[in-house]
Amino acid sequence: MAGPSQKKAESNLKFAVTTSLRPAPGAIESAKQLAGQLNFPFVDRDNRSVKYLTALNCADGLLVVSSQKISFLMGKNKFFFHPGLAGLRIKEINNGKTDQMISAMSLKEGQSILDCTMGLGTDAIVASYVTGATGSVTGLECSPLISELVKRGLQSYSAEDKEMIPAMRRIKVINTNHKEYLASLKTGSYDIIYFDPMFRYPRRKSPGMNASRILANHDPIDLETIELAYNAAARRVVMKERRGSAEFVRLGFKYVLGGRYSPVAYGVKERRRTPV
Ligand SMILES: C[S@@+](CC[C@H](N)C(=O)[O-])C[C@H]1O[C@@H](n2cnc3c(N)ncnc32)[C@H](O)[C@@H]1O
Structure with a gap:
């Protein structure tokens, strides 16, 4: 288990915000607004891969805004809101x-x-x-x-x-x-x-x-x-x-x-x- 001393605190992690590959109308504005609110940089998706944008921004993870949801991607890990059971x-x-x-x-x-x-x-x-x-x-x-x-x-x-x-x-x-x-x-x-x-x-x-x-x-x-x-x-x-x-x-x-x-x-x- 990743205990508090083993894992990097969220405040020490660096994220950037982008959109899905084909952003719906309003998604870019919404992503920029989220980036401003969380104090993360916004980066144009511009047909580039998540891996590439993460490395380009020296980030630990990326927030991807689409019309349906916001996904948090970090290496192989993915997190987005869903109501579970x-x-x-x-x-x-x-x-x-x-x-x-x-x-x-x-x-x-x-x-x-x-x-x-x-x-x-x-x-x-x-x-x-x-x-x-x-x-x-x-x-x-x-x-x-x-x-x-x-x-x-x-x-x-x-x-x-x-x-x-x-x-x-x-x-x-x-x-x-x-x-x-x-x-x-x-x-x-x-x-x-x-x-x-x-x-x-x-x-x-x-x-x-x-x-x-x-x-x-x-x-x-x-x-x-x-x-x-x-x-x-x-x-x-x-x-x-x-x-x-x-x-x-x-x-x-x-x-x-x-x-x-x-x-x-x-x-x-x-x-x-x-x-x-
Ligand atoms: C096991 S999850 C809760 C799952 C939740 N009951 C559900 O149904 O989805 C525990 C959550 O509590 C948060 N948490 C732990 N300590 C906290 C604290 N001191 N103040 C606020 N949130 C805390 C964690 O960050 C984590 O997201």
Whole structure:
């Protein structure tokens, strides 16, 4: 696993922004705007390969803007926003199946959720669907690149799945470190505060996760962060980890829930019981 000391921090990586080979109208403007916002150089695609442009700009990776999406390319690694299993999980919830995360959160319509580790936003989309238009989901992500790509993806992604789209559009994304954000909150600011940190010991290398793993923060959560979350939560703090992970004990989660055969589990710290 690429731990914090083994991998180059995102702030030390150099990126450039370009377009796809045949940019749609507006793509060049959009790429220039993204480059300005992230403080990366914009480079004309001009029929040149990704490899060539990366080398030409002495960059570690390239952001490629097309009409459908923004892709981050770094060597063989590729990352772009997609809702992952969110659509399937929403269908299963509608078919009456238990979603273990929703169950651990005891999430009800109208509640507010703070997702402290938003990543690609799959869990946030499912939570946003369940809490509905009367609730709210705020996602925190400390990688500037992940948060910007996911923020734009949540606002622009289009799919057949009409139920998922409004849930995606409602999510508010903030690029910040969750510890700093939590320290600024008053008690009861959010009903549920959720953590899904990078696993201390990853399960298996999945190709989809590799590129985002390069950008993601792998630091373990500290006890003070969990205490800040507990103070800021109105109902529950929930943390996902591998089943049997020592992190639950280290961070003081006495109750650990989850499906009997599931490789992951959810630690729960309850402040106030949610009426059933
Ligand atoms: C395992 S991923 C979360 C996946 C997410 N639950 C989903 O459904 O896509 C963990 C994410 O949390 C982010 N992260 C880790 N520490 C953080 C911190 N202190 N503040 C904000 N984000 C953090 C990482 O950069 C990474 O993108």
